[in-house]
Amino acid sequence: MNILIDTESPIPVYQQIKNQLKGMIMTGELSKGVKIPSIRDLASMLGVSINTVARAYYELEKEGFLKLDGRRGSEIVDNPKPDENQKKEFLIKLTEEYLLRTKEFLYTKDEIIKVIKEKYDEIYY
Amino acid sequence: MNILIDTESPIPVYQQIKNQLKGMIMTGELSKGVKIPSIRDLASMLGVSINTVARAYYELEKEGFLKLDGRRGSEIVDNPKPDENQKKEFLIKLTEEYLLRTKEFLYTKDEIIKVIKEKYDEIYY
DNA sequence: TTTTTTTGTATATATAATAGATACAAAATG
């Protein structure tokens, strides 16, 4: 369970947790039936309050990724295939946001693509 | 004066304004001595409150980019050359954050670069 | 000059989001 928290990021912590878990679920790194750490344990591992993790889990449950089964712990209930349309839209939205932010220094297209190529493998593997 | 506001973005509006202006100043698109729109005019153009633009201008003044001269309007007082190291670091940080967020759906390098190429011109011009 | 408009500024407020501490009850564990 390798979750990275960036406190400098404008993305709230509960979302960072949620999104990284979601990625692990959709790729099958966390697969159906697997028990995930209790809210308390993960909170303690990450050094955040239990409510922060609880919110991440709660939203993942709402989206059908896992089940918070009473007080029996939490486990993955589905590894949905990402909706291709939604996936495409998401990338577009993230990219627009990203490029807008780069305008603080105004980079050339080539500069940006170069860094993407350099960082991609580092982040993805 | 082409400033884009993304209300969906986690980046606050006043920062979006500030950062895009900063970009224009550093590239010389807005150069020394140029009068920039009044706080009210820009606020009205962008559809935000005057305080939001005022905050952007105020912070740019604090950083030495422009002067809010009493009630005589606002003008650019400097076109600092971006520190190349800082500029490079900034792009790397943004890119890492961006790629980390894309992991919610896991894209190929080519998918990402394709969208970057498609969106770049749209955002930059 | 006098009046009107336009400027940046200050204040007070609404709203929302984030995250935390803490207590609770049900289930699992021993």
Next chain:
DNA sequence: CATTTTGTATCTATTATATATACAAAAAAA
């Protein structure tokens, strides 16, 4: 049983963002 561990609920602190509105000085118009 008793204890520990679970998710849940509640209440609160803090901060950030953005707004409306009023103000006074300067500029522009009359």
